[in-house]
Amino acid sequence: MPLQAAIFVMSLECSPAHSFAHKLDMAKKYVISGIELWWEDLLAVRKLRGMCDKHSLQIISIQSFYHYEGLRDRSIHEQQELTDDAAVRLADLRKMADLGLDKRPIMRFCYESLAWDTNADTWEKSLEVVQQVDRPNFGICLDAFNIAARVFADSAAPSGCARDGMKELVSSLERLRCSVEPAKVFLVQLVDAGRLKEPLVEGHELYQAAQPSRMSWSRNCRLFYGEHGGYLPIREIAWCCFMI
Structure with missing residues (x-):
């Protein structure tokens, strides 16, 4: 499997004040192509995959x-x-x-x-x-x-x-x-x-x-x-x- 680079979403500001949508906006702004999800995102956000697709972000793992x-x-x-x-x-x-x-x-x-x-x-x-x-x-x-x-x-x-x-x-x-x-x-x-x-x-x-x-x-x-x-x-x- 080819090497895939990504950033952990908690590294895109993990304060409760920062929504998952905001983290995706930051990833796109700084030309990041992949993300590693935090398990709490799965509990808090519906249609998560669709949001990532909209930002052209690949989910490489859940952590x-x-x-x-x-x-x-x-x-x-x-x-x-x-x-x-x-x-x-x-x-x-x-x-x-x-x-x-x-x-x-x-x-x-x-x-x-x-x-x-x-x-x-x-x-x-x-x-x-x-x-x-x-x-x-x-x-x-x-x-x-x-x-x-x-x-x-x-x-x-x-x-x-x-x-x-x-x-x-x-x-x-x-x-x-x-x-x-x-x-x-x-x-x-x-x-x-x-x-x-x-x-x-x-x-x-x-x-x-x-x-x-x-x-x-x-x-x-x-x-x-x-x-x-x-x-x-x-x-x-x-x-x-x-x-x-």
Whole structure:
């Protein structure tokens, strides 16, 4: 499948004051040809596809689908409510993928690691899940922020960086380039983040006891690649992802 570029609609101003129609207007104004939808858009907007067609915008994906596999009571996502049985989690994901295979056109799912995730906090772990699910419509999402945030950055450290972070990142990217099949890369996300002036620990204005530090950092400090204040090695990660 040819490479398709798009922007996440939440990046087109995510304030409730900005309607979905306004976001599409902004995408068209800045000559963006594709968008990645947020699931809340599906709940809030009817005739969404027609609106995108009117703006000559292609919908390349819907982000994000979560709180699904391995839930003990199928409604709660706290760690203590997640099963530690990998077979149950894989069965859930295979069932979802099989449902997608029955659709026409086929619905594809990409599995993403989050730097603070309970079960898959590295790209290696998400790749392992993809390989074990073993469905043609189930692939991997490579997110530059989450790759960097796990091995290079540390929002709870005074420097904003993990010890030997760049060395660990280089090693991680070498493994990634050699391990991931090109056909299994369904989505690549390029995004940076700002370095905090103070460690994100208790007492910091962004600190939330119920959230891991990296999660709070992610939700408050994301930047476009190249935007002033970004410090993650996005270029190196992007080069690796597109050389797979």
